[in-house]
Amino acid sequence: MSATTAGRDTPGIYHKAGSLRAERRWALWTAYASLIFAAVIFLAPPFYMLITSLKTSGEIAGMAGNPWLVRDPTLENYWAILGNPLFRQFMLNSIIVTACVVALTMVISILAAFALARMRFWGSQVLATGVFLTYLVPDTLLFIPLYQIVGGLGLLNSIWGLVLVYPTLTVPFCTWIMIGYFASIPKELDEAALIDGASWPQMLLKIFIPVALPGIIAATIFAFTVSWAAFVYPTAFVTTPDNMPLTIGVVSQLVRADTFAWGQIMAGALMAALPPVVIYAFLMDYYIAGLTAGATKG
Secondary structure (H helix, E strand, C coil): HHHHHHHHHHHHHHHHHHHHHHHHHHHHHHHHHHHHHHHHHHHHHHHHHHHHCCHHHHHHHHHCCCCCCCCCCHHHHHHHHHHHHHHHHHHHHHHHHHHHHHHHHHHHHHHHHHHHHHCCCCCCHCCCCCHHHHHCHHHHHHHHHHHHHHCCCCCCCCCCHHHCCCCCHHHHHHHHHHHHHHCCCCCCHHHHHHCCCCHHHHHHHHHHHHHHHHHHHHHHHHHHHHHHHHHHHHHHHHHHHHHCCHHHHHHHHHHEEEEEEEHHHHHHHHHHHHHHHHHHHHHHHHHHHHHHHHHHCC
């Protein structure tokens, strides 16, 4: 190739590189603008809740000044919530229900997912699909038949009734997560274990659970979030304050007819939302890894 021909090709290469840099720059600015817009939309409600929780009742009712600013910040709403024995009972009920539901969900989900993903039997694929499809049924359609079941068992107005019905929300999705994770584990592991004489329970406890720990953490986070934040079921099944979880206890006790204790409601809502936020902040990588594990199979 002559020097003249090479000289003709060089500007085209530089022009293409320049256009690629311009496209990347525009893509980067577009991505940043989209992220900033999404952050404003999603962070505006909790920020407004925080601002309202730091106001006195008089300042909230006064409607003077900018509602997004606090003239005299105060923690009296938080102290009123923490000093209320009912609020502490709500918190205790939520902790008990959530701990029991998470433990029950993980035992059922791990065993079901291991059987459906590794112990192949007739109809296992159809059953695995059916398990996930049950998660798509909204709880607003299920609470009526579940109300009759819970009432027939004598567990209405009890936290144990919530422990019974919450797994209908958590088990299907957690099982689906674990099926994808167990299916991504190379089959050579369980084949080698079977050759060495290991039983299925030994394989599950000594091989699959340690390897699938990120998926288990992801399923645990999901079960915790759903059981901690559930609203429809406790609203339908619990009526007395002593057995209410935090999600409905704060609203039911701080709203009297047309009187709203907005400062305490916002403080209680923020304190109720704090545990899931902390868990997601520290375990987000495990949650994302667990959700995307089924994309690649060994």
